[in-house]
Each structure stands twice: as structure tokens, then as C-alpha cells.
Amino acid sequence: MGRRTENQKIEIPPGTLYMLILKTLANGQMHGYGIAQRIHQLSGEVLQVEEGSLYPALQRMLIKGWVVAEWRPSENNRRARYYSLTKSGQKQLGAELSEFDKVISAIHRVIETA
Amino acid sequence: MGRRTENQKIEIPPGTLYMLILKTLANGQMHGYGIAQRIHQLSGEVLQVEEGSLYPALQRMLIKGWVVAEWRPSENNRRARYYSLTKSGQKQLGAELSEFDKVISAIHRVIETA
DNA sequence: CGTCTTCCCATAGCTAGGCTATGGAAGATT
DNA sequence: AATCTTCCATAGCCTAGCTATGGGAAGACG
Numbered sequence: 001m002g003r004r005t006e007n008q009k010i011e012i013p014p015g016t017l018y019m020l021i022l023k024t025l026a027n028g029q030m031h032g033y034g035i036a037q038r039i040h041q042l043s044g045e046v047l048q049v050e051e052g053s054l055y056p057a058l059q060r061m062l063i064k065g066w067v068v069a070e071w072r073p074s075e076n077n078r079r080a081r082y083y084s085l086t087k088s089g090q091k092q093l094g095a096e097l098s099e100f101d102k103v104i105s106a107i108h109r110v111i112e113t114a
Numbered sequence: 115m116g117r118r119t120e121n122q123k124i125e126i127p128p129g130t131l132y133m134l135i136l137k138t139l140a141n142g143q144m145h146g147y148g149i150a151q152r153i154h155q156l157s158g159e160v161l162q163v164e165e166g167s168l169y170p171a172l173q174r175m176l177i178k179g180w181v182v183a184e185w186r187p188s189e190n191n192r193r194a195r196y197y198s199l200t201k202s203g204q205k206q207l208g209a210e211l212s213e214f215d216k217v218i219s220a221i222h223r224v225i226e227t228a
Numbered sequence: 229c230g231t232c233t234t235c236c237c238a239t240a241g242c243t244a245g246g247c248t249a250t251g252g253a254a255g256a257t258t
Numbered sequence: 259a260a261t262c263t264t265c266c267a268t269a270g271c272c273t274a275g276c277t278a279t280g281g282g283a284a285g286a287c288g
Binding site: 125126127128129131132164166167170171174190191192193 | 244245246247248249250253254255256
């Protein structure tokens with residue numbers, strides 16, 4: 001209804017969440033909340049990772065063995081769970097990055113050919 | 115098991131199928147089978163749209179009103195259903211293209227910042 | 229001190245939209 | 259006749275997003 005432009009929410013495209021999380025963790029240990037903030041910030045406030053997407057994803061990544069977790073107080077003295085990449089997670093990151101590149105360029109070829 | 119590099123199958127990333135189909139139809143009427151072939155070809159044989167993905171997607175697009183369909187014999191004299199874009203479909207294509215651009219650049223910002 | 233905000237985690241239940249598997253009909257090829 | 263290719267379509271599965279909801283603990287503010 002408003003005349004103002006709605007601050008349109010942008011979701012992450014399905015399939016890229018793991019990659020974004022893995023990449024973020026490649027810089028070092030981080031807790032979930034921080035991961036979401038960092039992705040939001042690095043993307044220029046465009047990407048928004050919902051908590052209901054993030055935590056389930058992290059659980060799946062634990063099960064897959066891509067990350068390990070450790071409880072530790074945060075910088076703000078709250079209880080937080082810090083995640084870090086395993087070898088397997090690093091390998092996965094590499095695979096996802098190159099797959100992403102390959103697929104995105106293929107898509108570009110399609111949508112640029114009129 | 116083989117020593118040869120498997121011709122690894124690449125799926126289209128969820129969320130981009132509509133865009134690829136819409137874009138393909140922007141060049142004019144085409145039947146389903148042809149759409150899949152064209153996407154495959156334009157992508158440099160990288161993207162592979164499965165029939166089990168394509169036809170349900172086309173049905174959904176009919177319901178959404180992005181395309182209309184017409185039965186007509188194909189170039190090979192087979193029964194074929196030709197799809198074409200509606201106004202609404204053209205609008206949707208534009209929206210998906212610009213959204214895609216926006217999100218992909220945001221993702222690049224994240225994965226390029228180490 | 230009570231309340232609010234911020235930080236941080238987590239799950240249940242829904243939904244969209246891919247996939248595999250399957251089936252069928254009709255023309256072309258051998 | 260048998261097989262291949264073209265063309266359509268659906269059922270049933272699964273991944274992985276989402277919203278909605280809940281809670282606990284720290285710090286700020288009145």
C-alpha cells in the first residue's frame with residue numbers, strides 16, 4: 001500500500017547456502033549468528049540468511065562432517081556454538097565453488113544468447 | 115569404477131528453471147522437447163533439463179499464466195504442444211533476470227572476499 | 229528491580245521445486 | 259517386426275528453503 005519502495009527481502013537461492021557458510025567459515029571459527037551477519041554484510045546487505053534456514057543447515061553440515069562445533073562463550077559473553085571447517089568441509093567448499101562457476105557461466109550463455 | 119572421467123551430469127540450480135524456459139520462449143513459440151534441447155545446446159552441453167522437471171514446470175507455468183499452449187504437429191510431424199509467452203510471462207522473465215543478476219553479484223561479493 | 233532489547237540457539241511443520249521411474253503414442257529406420 | 263527417436267505426462271520421492279515459535283542469558287534503561 002505504501003508509496004515508499006518496500007525494502008524487498010532477498011532470499012538466498014536454493015543450493016548456495018552451504019557454499020556461503022563454508023566460505024565464511026574458511027576465514028576461521030565462527031558462531032551461527034555471526035555467520036549470518038557476515039554473509040549479510042559482505043553481500044552489501046542484499047543476502048539475508050534466516051535463522052530457520054541457518055541452524056538446520058548447520059545441523060546437516062555437522063552430520064555430513066563438513067564442520068565441527070564447540071561451545072564457547074562469545075565475544076559478548078553469551079553461550080555460543082563455534083563452527084569450524086573440517087578437511088572434508090574444505091574439499092566440499094572447493095567442489096561447490098567450481099561447480100557454481102561452471103553452472104553460472106552455462107546459465108549466462110543461455111540467457112545472453114537471444 | 116571406470117578409469118575414464120565420467121561425463122558428470124549437471125543439474126540446473128533450483129530456482130533458475132523458470133528463467134531458462136522463459137528466456138528460451140522469448141525467441142518465439144517452441145515445444146517442450148525443443149526447449150530442453152535448446153537450453154542444452156546453448157549452455158554448451160552443460161545444462162541438462164530432465165523431462166521429469168520440464169513438463170511439470172511447464173504445467174505450473176500454464177497455471178501461473180506465464181505461457182499459453184497450443185497443440186500443433188511438429189517439424190517432424192509428431193504431435194507437439196507449442197508454448198508461447200504471455201505478457202505476464204514477459205514481465206516475469208524481466209523480474210527473474212534482474213533478480214538473478216542482483217543475487218549472483220551479491221554472492222560473488224561474499225565468495226570473493228576472503 | 230522489572231522490563232526491553234539484543235544476542236544466540238533450536239525445532240516443527242509447510243512448501244516449492246527439483247529428481248527418478250514409469251508409461252504411452254506415433255513416425256522413422258533397419 | 260523390432261527398435262529408435264520424438265514428444266508428452268504423471269506419481270512419488272527428497273532436499274532444502276521458509277515461517278512460526280520457543281527459550282535462555284546478558285546488558286541497558288527506567
